[in-house]
Amino acid sequence: MTQIHVTTTVNGDEVDFLADPRETLLDCLRDKLGMTGAKEGCGTGDCGACSVTVDGRLVCSCLVLGVEAQGKTIETVEGMAEGEKLHPLQRKFIEHAALQCGICTPGILVAAKALLAQNPDPAEEEVRYWLAGNLCRCTGYDKIIRAVLDAAAEMREGV
Amino acid sequence: MVKVHLWSGLRRFTDGADVVELEAKTVGEMMKALVEAHPGLDPVIKAGVSVSVDGKLIARGLHEQVSDDSEVFLLRQLKGG
Amino acid sequence: MPLDTKTTGFKYIGTRPDRPDGIDKVTGKARYGADAYAPGMLHGVMVRSPHAHARIKKIDATKALALKGVKAVVTRADFPTGLEGEDWNIQENCMAGEVALYDGHAVAAVAATSLLLAREAAKLIEVEYEVLPHVTDVDEAMKPGAPAIRAGAADYSVPEGLHPNVMRYIEYGHGDLEAGFAAADLVMENTYKTEATHQGYIEPHACLAQLGSDGKGEMWVCTQGHWFIRRMSAAVLGIDVANLRVTPSEIGGGFGGKTTVFIEPVALALSRKAGKPVKMVMTRSEVLRATGPTSSSSIDVKMGMKKDGTMTAAKVTMRMQGGAFPMAPIDSALDCAFSCYNIPAVHHEGYDVLANRPKQAAYRAPGSPMAAFATESLVDEMCRALGLDPLKTRLKNASREGTKASFGPTFPRIGLVETLEAAIAHPHYAAPLGTNQGRGVASGYWMNWGGETSVSAALGEDGSVTVSVGTPDIGGSRASMALMAAEALGIPYENVRVNVVDTGSLGVNEPTHGSRATYATGLATIEAVKQISSKLCQRAADKWGIPAEAVIWEDGCAKPSGPNAGEFPPLTIGELAAEMGSTGGPISGHFEATPSGHGGSFGTHIVDVEVDPETGHTSVLRYTVVQDAGKAIHPAYVEGQFQGGAAQGIGWALNEEYIYGADGRLQNTVFLDYRIPVASDLPMIDTVIVEVPNPGHPYGVRGVGETGITPPLPAVANAVHAAAGVRLRSLPMSPPRILAAIKAKG
Ligand code: FES
Numbered sequence: 001m002t003q004i005h006v007t008t009t010v011n012g013d014e015v016d017f018l019a020d021p022r023e024t025l026l027d028c029l030r031d032k033l034g035m036t037g038a039k040e041g042c043g044t045g046d047c048g049a050c051s052v053t054v055d056g057r058l059v060c061s062c063l064v065l066g067v068e069a070q071g072k073t074i075e076t077v078e079g080m081a082e083g084e085k086l087h088p089l090q091r092k093f094i095e096h097a098a099l100q101c102g103i104c105t106p107g108i109l110v111a112a113k114a115l116l117a118q119n120p121d122p123a124e125e126e127v128r129y130w131l132a133g134n135l136c137r138c139t140g141y142d143k144i145i146r147a148v149l150d151a152a153a154e155m156r157e158g159v
Numbered sequence: 160m161v162k163v164h165l166w167s168g169l170r171r172f173t174d175g176a177d178v179v180e181l182e183a184k185t186v187g188e189m190m191k192a193l194v195e196a197h198p199g200l201d202p203v204i205k206a207g208v209s210v211s212v213d214g215k216l217i218a219r220g221l222h223e224q225v226s227d228d229s230e231v232f233l234l235r236q237l238k239g240g
Numbered sequence: 241m242p243l244d245t246k247t248t249g250f251k252y253i254g255t256r257p258d259r260p261d262g263i264d265k266v267t268g269k270a271r272y273g274a275d276a277y278a279p280g281m282l283h284g285v286m287v288r289s290p291h292a293h294a295r296i297k298k299i300d301a302t303k304a305l306a307l308k309g310v311k312a313v314v315t316r317a318d319f320p321t322g323l324e325g326e327d328w329n330i331q332e333n334c335m336a337g338e339v340a341l342y343d344g345h346a347v348a349a350v351a352a353t354s355l356l357l358a359r360e361a362a363k364l365i366e367v368e369y370e371v372l373p374h375v376t377d378v379d380e381a382m383k384p385g386a387p388a389i390r391a392g393a394a395d396y397s398v399p400e401g402l403h404p405n406v407m408r409y410i411e412y413g414h415g416d417l418e419a420g421f422a423a424a425d426l427v428m429e430n431t432y433k434t435e436a437t438h439q440g441y442i443e444p445h446a447c448l449a450q451l452g453s454d455g456k457g458e459m460w461v462c463t464q465g466h467w468f469i470r471r472m473s474a475a476v477l478g479i480d481v482a483n484l485r486v487t488p489s490e491i492g493g494g495f496g497g498k499t500t501v502f503i504e505p506v507a508l509a510l511s512r513k514a515g516k517p518v519k520m521v522m523t524r525s526e527v528l529r530a531t532g533p534t535s536s537s538s539i540d541v542k543m544g545m546k547k548d549g550t551m552t553a554a555k556v557t558m559r560m561q562g563g564a565f566p567m568a569p570i571d572s573a574l575d576c577a578f579s580c581y582n583i584p585a586v587h588h589e590g591y592d593v594l595a596n597r598p599k600q601a602a603y604r605a606p607g608s609p610m611a612a613f614a615t616e617s618l619v620d621e622m623c624r625a626l627g628l629d630p631l632k633t634r635l636k637n638a639s640r641e642g643t644k645a646s647f648g649p650t651f652p653r654i655g656l657v658e659t660l661e662a663a664i665a666h667p668h669y670a671a672p673l674g675t676n677q678g679r680g681v682a683s684g685y686w687m688n689w690g691g692e693t694s695v696s697a698a699l700g701e702d703g704s705v706t707v708s709v710g711t712p713d714i715g716g717s718r719a720s721m722a723l724m725a726a727e728a729l730g731i732p733y734e735n736v737r738v739n740v741v742d743t744g745s746l747g748v749n750e751p752t753h754g755s756r757a758t759y760a761t762g763l764a765t766i767e768a769v770k771q772i773s774s775k776l777c778q779r780a781a782d783k784w785g786i787p788a789e790a791v792i793w794e795d796g797c798a799k800p801s802g803p804n805a806g807e808f809p810p811l812t813i814g815e816l817a818a819e820m821g822s823t824g825g826p827i828s829g830h831f832e833a834t835p836s837g838h839g840g841s842f843g844t845h846i847v848d849v850e851v852d853p854e855t856g857h858t859s860v861l862r863y864t865v866v867q868d869a870g871k872a873i874h875p876a877y878v879e880g881q882f883q884g885g886a887a888q889g890i891g892w893a894l895n896e897e898y899i900y901g902a903d904g905r906l907q908n909t910v911f912l913d914y915r916i917p918v919a920s921d922l923p924m925i926d927t928v929i930v931e932v933p934n935p936g937h938p939y940g941v942r943g944v945g946e947t948g949i950t951p952p953l954p955a956v957a958n959a960v961h962a963a964a965g966v967r968l969r970s971l972p973m974s975p976p977r978i979l980a981a982i983k984a985k986g
C-alpha cells in the first residue's frame with residue numbers, strides 16, 4: 001500500500017516518517033522513530049501501556065493511526081525528564097518501588113502526568129479511577145497510587 | 160540401612176511396602192538401590208521425583224548425603240511459577 | 241551445605257535503596273522483548289487453528305509464498321522427528337503435527353519483510369481441517385464417551401479402567417482415615433471448582449531470533465529463564481545447546497508463564513529457512529488463546545473436626561485438566577491442600593486429565609490456589625457450623641516445626657504460627673463492619689525452590705564489584721542481589737552493579753521461578769563475593785608478610801587480627817583492587833550449586849468485602865497480607881510481591897476465567913473480556929512482613945513470590961459468605977453467579 005509522508009512534533013522535536021495508512025501511531029513511534037518507550041500490551045485500547053498525549057489529550061496510541069499524527073504535538077514517556085532531571089512522578093515511582101517489571105510504567109507515568117495537569121490535588125479515589133485504564137499485573141496498584149499522590153503533593157509545593 | 164518412605168500409590172510396585180530399607184550414602188545411590196530392589200519403580204523415577212531429606216526438598220541433587228537416621232521421603236515432582 | 245545463618249546486625253539488608261534499573265524503567269529506555277531490532281530483520285506471524293480439535297489434512301502456502309516480500313513458511317515438516325517425552329510435548333505445542341489440539345494451536349508460520357505483509361501472508365496460507373469432537377471441561381473429559389485426545393499416552397501410574405484422557409494418577413496419605421472421621425463431632429464434604437485463569441503479564445511474548453544453516457544461533461527474548469529457553473529451543477530444533485546463545489531482555493511480567501517456549505523455536509526455524517533474523521511478537525489474543533494458562537480444577541474435600549476445632553482427618557480428590565498435554569500441577573496442588581495443618585490422618589488422590597485447551601504453564605504457586613480454595617473454604621464452613629473463630633481454629637491446628645507434613649516429611653522451622661498470631665493481633669481483624677459487609681480469612685503455603693544456580697562476581701580496579709547473575713529481574717531482584725553483595729563485602733550498595741547475563745556467560749541457571757531468585761541467586765551471590773574478600777585477605781597478608789589466617793575482612797577492609805598478626809593499618813578494598821594487577825592478577829569469585837535449603841513460606845490474609853444484594857457485585861474494602869519472608873532483603877519489593885499476589889488472587893476469585901463456547905473456542909480473548917483487576921477495583925493492600933529466618937540461607941531468606949496468590953481465593957469466598965450469606969463453591973464469583981445464589985437462597 002502507498003506510504004504517506006507524516007510530519008509531526010514528538011517531545012518538542014519535529015520529526016517525519018512514512019506510514020502505511022493501516023499502521024498505528026504506536027507502531028510508527030516504535031518502528032519508524034525508534035521510540036520504544038510506549039509499549040504494546042494489548043493493541044485494543046484496554047491496557048494503557050501505549051499511553052501518549054496528542055495535543056495534550058491522553059490517548060491509547062494503539063488506537064490512533066500514524067497518519068493522524070500529521071501536524072500534531074505528541075508527548076511520550078521519553079519526553080518527561082528534562083535532560084538528567086527526572087519528573088517528580090518518575091522520581092517518586094522509583095522511591096516508592098511503584099514498579100516491579102516496569103512494563104506498565106511508561107503508560108502510567110504519561111497518564112498520571114495528564115491527570116495532575118488538570119487536577120493537581122486528586123483524591124485517592126480520583127487517581128484510582130483515572131488510572132483504571134492502565135493495567136498493572138505486578139503491583140496491586142498500592143505503591144503506584146501512593147507514588148502519584150506523593151508526587152502531586154510535592155508538585156503542589158513547587159519543590 | 161536408610162529408610163525411604165514412598166507415597167502410597169507406589170505400594171503396588173513394592174509388594175505393598177510404603178517404607179523400603181536400603182544401603183545408601185547419597186540420594187543417587189538410594190535411587191539406584193530402590194530400582195534394584197523394586198524394578199517396578201524404574202518408570203516412576205524416570206518420570207521424575209523429588210526427595211526430601213530431613214525436611215529439605217531436593218530436586219536433582221543426587222550427590223546429597225543420606226544417613227541411617229535421615230528422614231527420607233520420595234515425593235512427587237515439583238515445579239514453581 | 242551447613243550455613244552459618246546471620247539474622248541480625250545488618251548494615252544494608254532490610255533497607256530500601258532505589259533499584260539500579262529504576263531510571264531506565266521510568267524514562268522508557270529499558271529494552272523489553274519487543275524493543276529489539278536487527279538489520280535486515282523479518283517479521284514472523286503464526287497461523288493458528290480455529291478449531292478445538294481437528295485433523296490437519298493439508299497445508300498449502302503457495303499463495304502466501306507468491307507475495308513479494310514473503311521469505312519463508314514453516315510447518316511441522318521443518319522440525320526434526322523422533323523427539324520423546326516432554327521434548328515431544330513442547331515441540332507439538334509449538335507447532336501442531338497431525339492434529340490441532342486446541343483453539344489457537346499453531347499450525348504454520350510465515351516470515352516477511354514487514355509485519356503487515358506477514359499478517360496478509362498468514363491469511364493466504366490455506367489449511368484444510370477435518371473437525372474432530374472436542375472436550376474442554378475436566379469432569380466431562382473423564383466421562384465415558386468423551387473424545388480421547390491422546391489414547392495410549394497415560395503413564396505407569398494410571399490404573400486400568402480409567403478414561404484414556406487420564407494421564408497420571410496420584411494417591412498418598414498417612415494415618416487412619418476412618419478412625420479420624422469417626423472421632424470427629426462434625427464431618428463435612430463438598431465439591432469446589434475453579435476455572436482456568438491466565439498469568440496476565442502485560443508484556444506479550446516476544447523474541448528476535450537468528451539461526452544459521454550451520455546450527456549456530458542467537459536469540460533475544462523476554463523470559464523468566466533463558467537457559468530453559470535455550471534447552472527447549474535446541475531440543476525442538478535438534479541443535480546443540482552450546483550453539484545457541486540466548487540473551488534475556490528486560491521482562492514485562494511472567495508469573496510462571498514465561499518459563500517455557502511458544503514462539504521461540506518457530507522464530508529460529510523461520511530464520512534458518514529465510515537466512516535472516518526474524519522477530520516474533522504475540523498479540524494479546526494469541527497470548528490468551530495459545531500460551532500457558534492455569535489448569536481448571538474440580539475438587540472434593542472432606543474433613544472431620546471436633547467441637548473444639550481440632551481437625552481429626554481430611555481427604556481430598558483433585559481433578560485437573562492441563563490442556564491437551566500431561567503435567568497439570570496436581571502434585572503440588574495436593575501437597576499444598578492440607579500443608580497448613582497438623583492432621584493425624586490425611587488422604588490425597590489426584591487425576592491429571594487432558595482436554596482440548598492450551599498446554600497449561602506454571603502460574604504463581606501452581607496448583608496451590610485451587611487447593612487452598614477448596615480446603616480453606618471448607619474449614620471456614622466448618623468453623624461457622626461449630627461457632628468457632630476461624631483464625632484461632634487455624635492456629636490450634638497449625639503446622640509448625642516438627643509437625644509431620646500432610647505430604648510426608650517433618651517440617652523444619654516454618655512461620656505459619658507467627659503469621660496467624662500476627663493476623664489475630666492485627667487491628668483489621670477486630671475492625672467493625674457495616675451492612676452487606678463481611679470478613680474472610682485464609683492461610684496458604686508454597687514450598688519454594690532452590691534449583692541450579694551459577695553466579696560470578698568480579699572486582700573492578702577501583703574496588704567496585706560487578707555481579708553476573710542468570711535469573712532475570714522481574715520485580716527488583718538486582719537491588720536485592722546488590723544489597724546482599726554489599727552486606728557480605730561491607731561496601732556501599734552503590735558500589736555493586738548486578739547484571740543479568742546471557743547463556744554464554746555462566747553455567748546453567750534455572751529461571752526466576754519457584755520463588756527461588758532471592759534465595760538461590762542470593763545465596764550464590766553471597767558465596768561468590770566472599771571468595772573475593774578471602775582472596776583480598778590473602779593479598780593483604782602477602783603484603784604484610786603475615787599468614788592469611790591472621791587477616792580478617794571487615795567493613796570493606798582487610799585487617800590484621802589475632803596474636804601473631806602484627807600492627808598494620810587496614811587496607812581498603814579500593815587500595816587492594818588498585819594494585820591487584822601487580823599482586824597476583826585479577827580477582828573474581830564464582831559459586832555454583834543446586835541449593836535445596838529454600839524453606840517454605842506461609843501466609844495468612846484478611847479481607848473485607850461488601851456485596852451489593854441488587855447486582856451481586858463484590859467490592860473489596862480492606863485487605864491485609866501477613867506472610868513469612870524469612871528475612872526481607874529489600875522490604876519494599878517484598879511488600880510488592882505480597883500486594884501483587886493478593887491482587888492476582890482477588891482477580892481469580894472475583895472476575896477472571898477462561899470462557900469456552902460450545903464450539904470449543906475461547907470466547908474472551910482480549911483484556912476487555914478477560915478482565916484483570918484495575919486500580920479502581922482495589923483498596924490499598926496492607927502488608928505485615930513476618931521474619932522467621934530460614935536456616936538454609938546465609939541471611940535467613942525465604943522466597944516470597946508465590947504464597948501470596950494462594951489465600952485470596954478462599955479468603956474472598958469466605959468474606960462473600962459472611963457478607964451475603966451465600967457460599968460460592970465455584971470460581972469466579974462474578975456478579976451474575978452471586979446474584980443467582982442470593983436469589984436461590986430467597
Ligand atoms: S496497547 Fe494500547 S491500550 Fe493496550
Ligand code: FES
Pocket residue numbers: 098099100101102103104105135136137138139442492493
Ligand atoms: S509493574 Fe509489571 S505490570 Fe506494572
